[in-house]
Amino acid sequence: MASGMHVVATAGHVDHGKSTLVRALTGMEPDRLAEERRRGLTIELGYAWTTLPAGERVAFVDVPGHERFLGTMLAGVGPVPAVLFVVAADEGWMPQSQEHLVALRTLGVRHGLLAVTRADLADPAPALEDARDRLVEAGLAEVEAMAVSGRTGQGLDGLRGALDRLVATLPAPDPQAPVRLWIDRAFSVRGSGTVVTGTLPAGRVETGDELELDGEPVRVRALESLKERVESVTGVARVALNLRGRITPQRGHALVTPGAWTATSLADVRVTMAEGARGPLPARLTAHIGSAAVPCEVRPLGAEAEGAAAEGAAAEGAEAEGAAARLRLARPLPLHLGDALLLRDPGRGQGELRVLARATVLDVRPPELRRRGAARERAKALADASADAASLLRTHLLLRDGELLAMGCPPEGRPVAAGWHADPGHWSELSARLPEVVRRYAADHPLELGMPVEAARHELGLPDRRLVTALVRPPLAVADGRITTAGRVVTGTAGLPAPVARAVRALLDDLAEAPFQAPDAGRLAALGLGPRELAAAVRAGVLLRVAEGVVLAPGADAGAAALLARLPQPFTVSQARSALGTSRRVAVPLLEHLDRKGLTERVDEVHRRCRPTG
Ligand SMILES: Nc1nc2c(ncn2[C@@H]2O[C@H](COP(=O)(O)OP(=O)(O)OP(=O)(O)O)[C@@H](O)[C@H]2O)c(=O)[nH]1
Numbered sequence: 001m002a003s004g005m006h007v008v009a010t011a012g013h014v015d016h017g018k019s020t021l022v023r024a025l026t027g028m029e030p031d032r033l034a035e036e037r038r039r040g041l042t043i044e045l046g047y048a049w050t051t052l053p054a055g056e057r058v059a060f061v062d063v064p065g066h067e068r069f070l071g072t073m074l075a076g077v078g079p080v081p082a083v084l085f086v087v088a089a090d091e092g093w094m095p096q097s098q099e100h101l102v103a104l105r106t107l108g109v110r111h112g113l114l115a116v117t118r119a120d121l122a123d124p125a126p127a128l129e130d131a132r133d134r135l136v137e138a139g140l141a142e143v144e145a146m147a148v149s150g151r152t153g154q155g156l157d158g159l160r161g162a163l164d165r166l167v168a169t170l171p172a173p174d175p176q177a178p179v180r181l182w183i184d185r186a187f188s189v190r191g192s193g194t195v196v197t198g199t200l201p202a203g204r205v206e207t208g209d210e211l212e213l214d215g216e217p218v219r220v221r222a223l224e225s226l227k228e229r230v231e232s233v234t235g236v237a238r239v240a241l242n243l244r245g246r247i248t249p250q251r252g253h254a255l256v257t258p259g260a261w262t263a264t265s266l267a268d269v270r271v272t273m274a275e276g277a278r279g280p281l282p283a284r285l286t287a288h289i290g291s292a293a294v295p296c297e298v299r300p301l302g303a304e305a306e307g308a309a310a311e312g313a314a315a316e317g318a319e320a321e322g323a324a325a326r327l328r329l330a331r332p333l334p335l336h337l338g339d340a341l342l343l344r345d346p347g348r349g350q351g352e353l354r355v356l357a358r359a360t361v362l363d364v365r366p367p368e369l370r371r372r373g374a375a376r377e378r379a380k381a382l383a384d385a386s387a388d389a390a391s392l393l394r395t396h397l398l399l400r401d402g403e404l405l406a407m408g409c410p411p412e413g414r415p416v417a418a419g420w421h422a423d424p425g426h427w428s429e430l431s432a433r434l435p436e437v438v439r440r441y442a443a444d445h446p447l448e449l450g451m452p453v454e455a456a457r458h459e460l461g462l463p464d465r466r467l468v469t470a471l472v473r474p475p476l477a478v479a480d481g482r483i484t485t486a487g488r489v490v491t492g493t494a495g496l497p498a499p500v501a502r503a504v505r506a507l508l509d510d511l512a513e514a515p516f517q518a519p520d521a522g523r524l525a526a527l528g529l530g531p532r533e534l535a536a537a538v539r540a541g542v543l544l545r546v547a548e549g550v551v552l553a554p555g556a557d558a559g560a561a562a563l564l565a566r567l568p569q570p571f572t573v574s575q576a577r578s579a580l581g582t583s584r585r586v587a588v589p590l591l592e593h594l595d596r597k598g599l600t601e602r603v604d605e606v607h608r609r610c611r612p613t614g
């Protein structure tokens with residue numbers, strides 16, 4: 001593909017000439033249904049494309065203007081970054097012109113053109129001036145406006161030139177961006193399975209890619225863009241994907257890059273009322289994003305709202321500009337922070353304002369609100385929130401790289417530990433708590449050499465041990481899975497509680513007399529040395545553990561090996577026992593200990609010999 005592609009949606013009142021203009025620009029028929037042709041009315045989304053004078057290609061998503069098809073209109077405009085706004089010269093600004101403009105503004109569409117068409121039927125100047133003022137007021141200030149006729153062709157060259165200029169100003173979407181392709185059509189093709197179409201707003205899709213549809217993996221078997229078979233497409237583009245997978249795709253569902261989006265039916269949002277709309281918002285609305293239209297419940301989080309929402313009554317307080325609310329969607333949608341959902345009242349009928357508000361997503365994994373006053377606190381937090389990693393971390397405190405990405409917020413700054421990001425305030429609070437936690441543990445467990453990292457993880461309520469190690473600063477240190485205070489990592493009896501140290505010294509005195517006569521259970525008990533005390537002494541390096549309940553002085557094993565080396569080789573247990581001046585109770589485990597250390601080895605069932613030490 002040499003040239004770039006762009007996608008532009010139409011908008012405007014019913015019968016104002018959108019489809020006629022698209023047909024005139026492209027030579028293609030956007031109204032493909034027999035019923036559409038019979039009734040002269042667009043019912044479904046239409047697709048047509050052409051190459052502009054400067055060589056860029058533009059595809060149109062032609063939407064219906066009839067008020068009954070607002071949902072379809074929104075599905076068409078949803079994923080599209082630019083609009084061709086059509087107003088008939090002979091009718092001027094009409095209710096659906098207004099409704100479509102409010103919808104575009106609510107969705108945040110900033111780019112477009114104004115075509116006052118049917119200029120062969122009436123002087124276009126008044127309609128043009130009026131419409132331009134309204135678009136400017138709606139934030140579409142850069143929009144070029146021109147008079148055209150889809151019937152006579154008047155002004156079409158000018159319109160093509162304006163389209164060239166428009167597409168040149170459109171921001172180039174990131175080809176690395178995660179894919180979220182909102183399906184606008186899905187059908188089966190005999191022999192090749194399922195095909196879906198949509199507007200790819202950004203990112204890249206390639207043949208063979210694995211994407212996800214409602215959590216199910218799907219494989220892209222083949223793809224087309226504007227009816228041409230291609231190997232890959234980058235957004236913005238119209239695409240048709242031939243899919244393999246156990247799926248039944250539908251309009252309003254999205255194909256996404258696995259792991260790059262958070263599928264959620266709960267989102268905390270900032271509500272901005274649409275032009276002309278007033279609160280309170282009804283509690284039940286339809287949320288539109290991309291080609292999706294999903295029923296939802298809106299729960300305002302502000303202070304005055306709490307009582308009313310609990311009763312399930314109409315939401316008070318959501319009318320406040322920028323008020324925080326929680327949306328509960330009837331089905332999960334793949335969302336990112338910063339996404340804009342259009343909230344529409346499905347209950348309102350003709351002539352009433354139906355596009356009510358924009359909901360800007362601020363959290364896709366909102367915390368539960370259980371305590372009294374939690375909603376109010378949450379509203380306060382959301383008031384200062386923006387759609388970025390720092391705001392997310394203020395709520396979630398700790399998040400993995402992947403979680404941040406799936407929430408639409410690439411991590412900022414350095415991770416605090418492998419793959420983990422922390423709210424700075426929370427992190428310094430944790431760093432301050434750790435020494436205290438370790439100190440308390442040491443006081444409660446005087447015989448242990450430091451606090452197990454796992455225990456500290458549990459105590460601090462952290463999800464990963466690596467976070468604990470990352471919090472360790474001198475004088476704390478980590479050794480053998482434990483956090484120690486530098487001053488306590490001492491060998492010798494100094495690190496032991498005083499009574500234990502005294503008992504060990506007494507034992508060592510005994511052993512100095514008879515180095516291989518390990519104290520028996522009675523002697524140990526008399527000295528108050530139970531298994532825990534012995535273990536502490538062994539860890540401190542002041543005793544050598546040969547077997548359960550058999551301890552000697554440190555270095556006794558090397559001394560034993562030296563004595564045994566003087567025996568005729570090989571030797572029996574009994575010969576060793578007498579050479580060492582001890583009992584079988586000690587000699588047997590001591591020899592096994594020497595075997596393990598490689599100082600002796602078995603020759604047969606009854607004989608051992610010393611091994612040359614290297
Ligand atoms: N004379 C004249 N008639 C036009 C022009 N453009 C459209 N029409 C006529 O206006 C009627 C409606 O045109 P469409 O293009 O179907 O209007 P639309 O905006 O697509 O209508 P919906 O899709 O149903 O909202 C048709 O009868 C067209 O022939 C024009 O520039 N000049």
Ligand SMILES: [Mg+2]
Pocket residue numbers: 018019020041042062063064065
């Ligand atoms: Mg039409």
